[in-house]
Amino acid sequence: MAPTVFLTRTLPDPIMRELRRRFRLRFNREDRPLSKAEILRGVRKADGLISMLSDAIDREIIEAAPDLRVIANYAVGYNNIDLNAARERGMVVTNTPGVLTETTADLTWALILSVARRIPEAEQFARSGKWTGWAPTQLLGGDVFGKTLGIVGLGRIGQAVARRAAGFEMRVVYTSRRRLPIREEKRFRASFLPLSDLLRESDFVSLHLPLTPESRHLIDRKALRRMKPTAFLINTARGPIIDEEALIEALRNKQIAGAGLDVFENEPAIPRELREIKEAVLLPHVGSASLETRIRMGRIVLENIVAVLTGKKPPNMVK
Ligand code: GLV
Ligand code: GLV
Numbered sequence: 001m002a003p004t005v006f007l008t009r010t011l012p013d014p015i016m017r018e019l020r021r022r023f024r025l026r027f028n029r030e031d032r033p034l035s036k037a038e039i040l041r042g043v044r045k046a047d048g049l050i051s052m053l054s055d056a057i058d059r060e061i062i063e064a065a066p067d068l069r070v071i072a073n074y075a076v077g078y079n080n081i082d083l084n085a086a087r088e089r090g091m092v093v094t095n096t097p098g099v100l101t102e103t104t105a106d107l108t109w110a111l112i113l114s115v116a117r118r119i120p121e122a123e124q125f126a127r128s129g130k131w132t133g134w135a136p137t138q139l140l141g142g143d144v145f146g147k148t149l150g151i152v153g154l155g156r157i158g159q160a161v162a163r164r165a166a167g168f169e170m171r172v173v174y175t176s177r178r179r180l181p182i183r184e185e186k187r188f189r190a191s192f193l194p195l196s197d198l199l200r201e202s203d204f205v206s207l208h209l210p211l212t213p214e215s216r217h218l219i220d221r222k223a224l225r226r227m228k229p230t231a232f233l234i235n236t237a238r239g240p241i242i243d244e245e246a247l248i249e250a251l252r253n254k255q256i257a258g259a260g261l262d263v264f265e266n267e268p269a270i271p272r273e274l275r276e277i278k279e280a281v282l283l284p285h286v287g288s289a290s291l292e293t294r295i296r297m298g299r300i301v302l303e304n305i306v307a308v309l310t311g312k313k314p315p316n317m318v319k
Contacts, residue, residue: 001024002022002023002024003023003024003047003048003309004023004024004025004026004045004046004047004048004067005019005023005024005025005026005046005047005048005049005050005305005309006026006027006042006043006046006048006049006050007019007025007026007027007028007049007050008027008028008033008034008039008042008049008050008051008052008055009027009028009033009052009074010027010028010029010031011050011074011294011298011301012291012294012295012298014295014298015295015298015299015301015302018298018302019050019302022302022306023048023309026042026046033052033054033055034055036056036060036061039055039057039061040060040061040064043061043064043065043068044064044065044066045067046065046067046068047067047068047069047070047309048068048069048070048071048072048305048308048309049065049068049070049071049072050072050073050074050301050305051071051072051073051074051080051081052073052074052075052080053073053074053075053077053078053080053285054080054267054268055080056080057071057073057080057081057082057086058082058085059082059085062082062085062086062089062091063085063089065089068089068091069090069091069092069308069309070091070092070093070094070304070305070308070309070314071086071091071092071093071094072093072094072301072304072305072308072314073093073094073095073096073301074096074297074298074301075095075096075288075297076095076096076097076098076100076157076288077095077210077211077237077238078093078095078318079210079211079212079238081093083318092308092314092317093317093318094301094304094305094308094314094315094316094317094318095316095318096296096297096300096301096316097156097316098156098300099293099296099297099299099300100287100288100293100296100297101156101157101160102160103287103288103289103290103292103293104157104160104236104287104288105157105160105161105163105164106164106290107236107262107283107286107287107289108157108161108206108208108234108236108287109161109164111234111236111260111261111262111281111283112144112149112204112206112232112234112260113144114260114281115232115234115257115258115259115260115279115280115281116141116142116143116144116204116232116258117141117142117144118139118141119281120281121139121278122139125139142203142230142257144168144170144204145168145169145170146168146169146170147168147170147171147203147204148170148171148172148173148201148202148203148204149161149162149165149170149171149172149173149202149203149204149206150173150174150175150193150198150199150201150202150204150205150206151172151173151174151175151190151206151208152174152175152176152195152198152205152206152207152208152209152218153174153175153176153207153208153209153210153237154174154175154176154180154188154190154208155176155208155209157208157236157237158174158176158206158208158209159188161206161208162174162188162189162190163188165189166189172188172189172190172191173190173191173192173193173197173198173201173202174188174190174191174192174193174198175192175193175194175195175198176192179192180192195218195223196223196226199223199226199227200226200227200228202227202228202231203228203230203231203232204231204232204234205219205227205231205232205233205234206234206235206236207219207233207234207235207236207237207241207242208236208237209237209241210237210238211237211238211240211241215238215241216240216241217240217241217242217243218241218242219233219241219242219243219246219247220243220246221243221246221249221250224246224247224250224255224256225250225255227250227255227256228256228257229254229255229256229257230257231256231257232256232257232258232259232260233247233256233258233259233260234259234260234261235259235260235261235262235263236262236263236287237263238263239261239263239264239265239266239267240265242261242265243265244264244265244266244271244274247259247274248271248273248274248277251274251277251279251280252273252277257279258279258280258281259279259280259281260280260281260283261274261280261281261282261283262283262284262285262286262287263285263287264285267285268284270282300315300316303315303316304316304317
C-alpha cells in the first residue's frame, strides 16, 4: 500500500497530481492555515508530512505521529520545526534550498528599489487622481546606483543579491559566520566587514541569514543606532532577526531612512504602528512567490519525501 502523506496546504496543480499519483494523500482543501488540533489529527496516521513555514511543527505534534518518518518543509528556512524532537524520534527533516535563491534575490531588489525610490507611495499617488503634474521636488527618493550595500549572511541568497549589485555599480560589503576565501570575495566583489562596521558604512543593509537562537534580534536597538540616518534596512529572511519594536522606534525617530520588509516578527500580524509608517515598504512574505519557483519547491519536496519513504537518503536533509 502506498504510504500516507499529510500536506497542510494545497500546492500548485502539477505537484498535487504527482503527490496523488504516488501517495495516499490527505491535504487541507481550504485556503487557510490549519489549527494545531487539525495538524495533530492529520499527522496521527501519516508516514510523511509536508509542512509550510507558517506551521509550527513542535514537539507535541512530532510526538503525536508514531509512524512519521519524514517532515518535508516547503521552504528553505526550517525554524518552524523542532529539530531536536524530530531527531529524537528518528525523523528526517528536509527543506528546499537552491531553487528559490534567485526568486528571493529578485524580491530583495524589488524592496531595495521600492524603499529608495518610494515606489508604493508614488504608485498610490498616481492612482489617487490627485496628481496635478510633474514637479521638481515631488516624491524625491535616494539613489541606489553607486551606493554601499551591506549583506548580512553571504549564503546562497546573499550571494545572489550581491551579484545583482554589480549592475548598480555598488560597493558590496558583507558579514558572515565564516569569511569567504579571497577568490570567492572577488567573484562577488564583496569585502568582509564586522557587523558593527557594516552597519555604520552601508546605505542598504540586507539580511540573508537563517533564524537561529544566535540571529534572533541580531538587529536590535544598538544595531539600529549604528546605521546612518540615510540608510535603509531590508529583510527577506525571517522577521525575528529584527527587534520589530526597536525598528518602529528607529523609523519614527528618523534614526534610519526606511525599511523594506517581507517578513515580520509575529506573522501574519503586522503591528499597526509599522503599517502607519510610510517609510516602510511592507510585503506579505512573498519572497519565493513566483509560479515557477513554487513548482520547483514542490518538486524538491517530492524528491525528498519519496527518497525517505523508499529508504533512500534525501537530497536536502537538514542537520
Ligand atoms: C521562505 O521564507 C522560505 O524559507 O522558503
Ligand atoms: C538559504 O539561506 C539559502 O541561501 O538558500
